[in-house]
Amino acid sequence: MSTTVGSEQKTGKSSGFRLFRPILAGATLRERLVACLGALAGITLTGLICGWFFGQGPDIPLIVAPMGASAVLLFAVPASPLAQPWPIIGGNTISAFMGVLAAHFIPDPVMAIGVGVSLAIAAMSLTRSLHPPGGAAALTALIGGPAVTSAGFMFPLFPVCVNSVILVSLGVAFHKISRRNYPHVPIPAPVNTHGTADLPAPLRVGFKPEDVDAALVALHETLDIDRADLDRLLRQVELHALVRTQGNLTCGEAMSRDVVTIGLDGSAEGARKLLITHNIRTLPVVDETGRLAGTLGLRELMLQGEVGIAQVMSEAQTAKPDEPVVALASSLTDGRTHAVVVVDGDRRVLGIITQTDLLATLTRLLSAKAFAPSQPIPA
Incomplete structure (x- = not known):
């Protein structure tokens, strides 16, 4: 606690300002502005589309209030499990149905609102559709006024379900245009590429x-x-902690500079000969201008057949010479990549770093740390 207070005194900031700091990790001003634009488009178009198809009038709710909360999740935190299509559509619809059910069977309104929301949470949890605005959808079904009451058991379908489907559809389109990942698909975990029972x-x-x-x-x-x-x-x-603590050595310092390459017009037999003669596992392929086009290994050459090198080469893993060499650890331990090609801004080959190079570098770094000046050097 004393460290925090001292830091605030040095910067002249009051602890009260903490209340106004962003609470979302990774949230930038640009991301917030994109979220605002998405919510503007999503909510406006949802109302317009419902009005176009179902008409307008005091007895027809075009859009329900929980859609505003759904829009916050959908556009501001699209990676959240609570913001995915099924939680939005299923969570809102199921919760609205629980609210209508509570209103139908429980005459006491105070008791009904409590039971309705609790049933909504239970139903969303059981159906894996937990969505915070669902609680508001259940309440809306209970206290939404004459328009909602007259709709009865149709209310969960229209407007709640229809609103949710339209909003999600617009969200998918918006995120695709803005090149964001939605629906969110987590990057697959590393897998064993060798067909054995070992973990990667x-x-x-x-x-x-x-x-x-x-x-x-x-x-x-x-x-x-x-x-x-x-x-x-x-x-x-x-990985970032490793780069921060051991990242002084760059790719340009650790790379092999005398790189064996082959042209796009080379033959499979010539590529095999180079791999075997130089006892290497990765052969960079360069085009007629000397720029990196891809890489070849014995794995690709086994599939060569009658097609050319360009058809079977793999996409090259690359790095810049000023990048920390330890940052290549994730690439060179994925079970498939045996070397990373170091290139300049024009993709001209400057060097190559193999798994052996990385191992030697990490050994050197660990040795340097073990025998740092603060430690006694053995005689």
């Missing part, structure tokens, strides 16, 4: 999924993040 290399060391589960239990918290995304985030944190 990145998962054999460090924390394991059960460690994450144990930490969540110890914290007594439910986090609004996909389980796979949380695992990927923590591994990325490990």
Whole structure:
């Protein structure tokens, strides 16, 4: 606590200003502006489309209030598990139905609103459609006034379900145009590419999924993040910490500079000869201008057949010479990539870093740390 207070005194900021700091990790001004634009388009068009198809009038609710809350999740935090299509559509619709059900069977309005919301939470949890605005949808079904009461059991379908479907459809289109990932699909975890029962290399060391589960239990918290995304985030944190603490050595310093390459017009037999003669596993392929086009290995050459090198080469993993060499650890331990090609801004080959190069570099860094000046140097 004293460290925090001292820091605030140095910067001249009051602790009260903490209340106004962003609470979303990774939230930038640009992301917030995009969310505002998305909500503007989504809510406006949802109302217009419903009005176009179903007409307008005091007895016809074109759009229900929970759609505003759904829009916040859909456009501001599209990666949240609570903001995915099924939670929005299913959560709102099921919750509205629970609200109507409570109103139908419980005459006391105070008791009905409590039962309606609690039933909505239970139903959303059971159907894996948990969506916070669903609680508002249940309340709307209970206290929405004559227009909602007259709709009865049709209210969950129109306007709630129809509103939700239209809003999600607009959200998918908007995120596609703005090049955002929605519906959110977590990046697959590393897999063993060798057809054996071993875990992939990145998962054999460090924390394991059960460690994450144990930490969540110890914290007594439910986090609004996909389980796979949380695992990927923590591994990325490990990588950034490694780069920060051991990132002084660059790719340009560690790379091999005398790179064996082959042209796009080369033959499969010539490529095999180069790989075997130089005892290498990755052969960069360059075009007629000398720019990197891809890479070849024995795996690709096994599929060569009658087609040319250009048809079977793989996409090259590349790095810039000023990047920290330890940042290549995730690429070179994915079970498939054996070398990263170091290129300049025009994709001209400057060097190559193999798995052996990375291992030698990490060994050097660990040795340097072990025998740092603060430690006694053995005689």
